[in-house]
Amino acid sequence: MRLRTGLLLLLLSAAGVWFYGYPGSGDRVEIRPNEQCVRLYRHVTGEVQTLPLEEYVTGVVAAEMPALFPVEALKAQAVAARTYVLRRVYAGGVANNPHPGVDVCDDPRHSQAYLSRRELKRRWGLFNYYRYYYRIRRAVGDTAGLVIVYQGQLIDPVYHASCGGRTENAADIWKFDVPYLKSVPCPYDANPRPVEVRSFTLAELVQALLPEAVAAASGGNFEIALVKTTSTGRPKEVAVNGTLLPATAVRERLGLKSARFTWKVEGDRVLFTTVGYGHGVGLCQYGAKGMAEHGYDFRAILEHYYSGVQIVKY
Numbered sequence: 275m276r277l278r279t280g281l282l283l284l285l286l287s288a289a290g291v292w293f294y295g296y297p298g299s300g301d302r303v304e305i306r307p308n309e310q311c312v313r314l315y316r317h318v319t320g321e322v323q324t325l326p327l328e329e330y331v332t333g334v335v336a337a338e339m340p341a342l343f344p345v346e347a348l349k350a351q352a353v354a355a356r357t358y359v360l361r362r363v364y365a366g367g368v369a370n371n372p373h374p375g376v377d378v379c380d381d382p383r384h385s386q387a388y389l390s391r392r393e394l395k396r397r398w399g400l401f402n403y404y405r406y407y408y409r410i411r412r413a414v415g416d417t418a419g420l421v422i423v424y425q426g427q428l429i430d431p432v433y434h435a436s437c438g439g440r441t442e443n444a445a446d447i448w449k450f451d452v453p454y455l456k457s458v459p460c461p462y463d464a465n466p467r468p469v470e471v472r473s474f475t476l477a478e479l480v481q482a483l484l485p486e487a488v489a490a491a492s493g494g495n496f497e498i499a500l501v502k503t504t505s506t507g508r509p510k511e512v513a514v515n516g517t518l519l520p521a522t523a524v525r526e527r528l529g530l531k532s533a534r535f536t537w538k539v540e541g542d543r544v545l546f547t548t549v550g551y552g553h554g555v556g557l558c559q560y561g562a563k564g565m566a567e568h569g570y571d572f573r574a575i576l577e578h579y580y581s582g583v584q585i586v587k588y
C-alpha cells in the first residue's frame with residue numbers, strides 16, 4: 275500500500291516536471307545565465323534566497339491572492355508584484371528597507387507575502403497544488419516582464435484586499451502625496467464579507483487607545499469624537515477622551531479590518547463597524563476580481579486603480 279502511494283506520488287511529481295518544466299519538487303530552483311534575480315529574506319528561517327524574478331512573482335501572487343480569482347485579476351496582481359520588486363532591485367535597497375542587502379522580504383507588513391512551491395503544496399494539498407499553481411504560473415507567464423510606470427518611472431504599486439466601494443488618496447492615509455495613488459470609485463468590489471462588527475468594553479478601549487497614564491486618569495470615562503474625515507468620508511482623525519489619534523492608529527490598536535469605521539455606544543460597550551479590509555490605497559484586490567468578472571482585462575484594471583500609469587515591458 276505504501277509502495278503504491280509512493281508510486282503515485284512519483285508519477286505526480288513527474289507530471290509536475292512535465293507541466294512546469296521545473297526539476298524536482300522542493301525549493302531548489304535553477305537560475306539561467308543572465309536571468310533577472312531577486313534577493314529575498316525569509317523571516318522564518320532567516321536565510322536569504324536568490325530567486326529568478328518570475329519564480330518569485332509566482333510565489334507572491336500565490337500568497338497574496340486566492341488562486342481561483344479570475345485570470346485577469348491574477349495577471350493584474352502579477353504585474354503589480356513584479357513592479358514592486360523591480361523598483362526595489364533597481365533602487366539597490368530603498369532607504370526604508372528593514373533588511374539591508376536584500377531586495378524584499380516575505381512579511382507583508384514590510385513587503386509582499388511570498389510562499390515557495392513546497393509551502394504552497396503544504397497549504398493547498400498536492401491535488402489542488404497542481405491546479406492552482408498552474409493557473410497562477412500561467413497568469414505570471416502571460417504578463418512576463420510587464421511593469422507599471424508613471425512618467426517613465428516604476429511605481430510603488432501598493433494594494434489591499436477590499437476598499438469597500440472607493441479607494442483612498444495616499445495623502446490622506448500616509449501623509450505624502452503620490453500622483454498615481456488617487457481615490458477612485460470601486461463599483462465592482464466583490465468582497466463577500468464587506469462589513470464586520472466588533473464589540474469592545476469601555477475599559478478595553480481606554481486601555482488600547484490611550485497611553486497608560488492618561489488611561490489611569492480617565493476613571494473609566496470614555497468619549498470618542500470624529501475630528502477630521504478624508505476626502506472620501508472615512509475617519510482621518512478622532513479624539514479619545516480629548517487625545518487626538520489618527521484613524522489608522524485606532525485601526526491598528528484595535529485590530530480592525532480597516533480604518534473605514536463607524537461606532538455606536540450601547541450601554542458599557544462600543545460597537546465598531548468596519549467596511550472593507552486593508553488600507554484602501556492603490557489596487558483593490560476584490561475590486562480587481564469584480565472588474566475581471568465584468569470583462570475588464572488586467573491592463574484596464576491596473577489603469578483604473580493607478581491613475582495616469584502605463585503598462586510597459588521593463
Ligand SMILES: [Zn+2]
Pocket residue numbers: 317372373379380381384385
Ligand atoms: Zn521583513
Ligand SMILES: [Zn+2]
Pocket residue numbers: 436437438439440441460463558559560561
Ligand atoms: Zn474596492
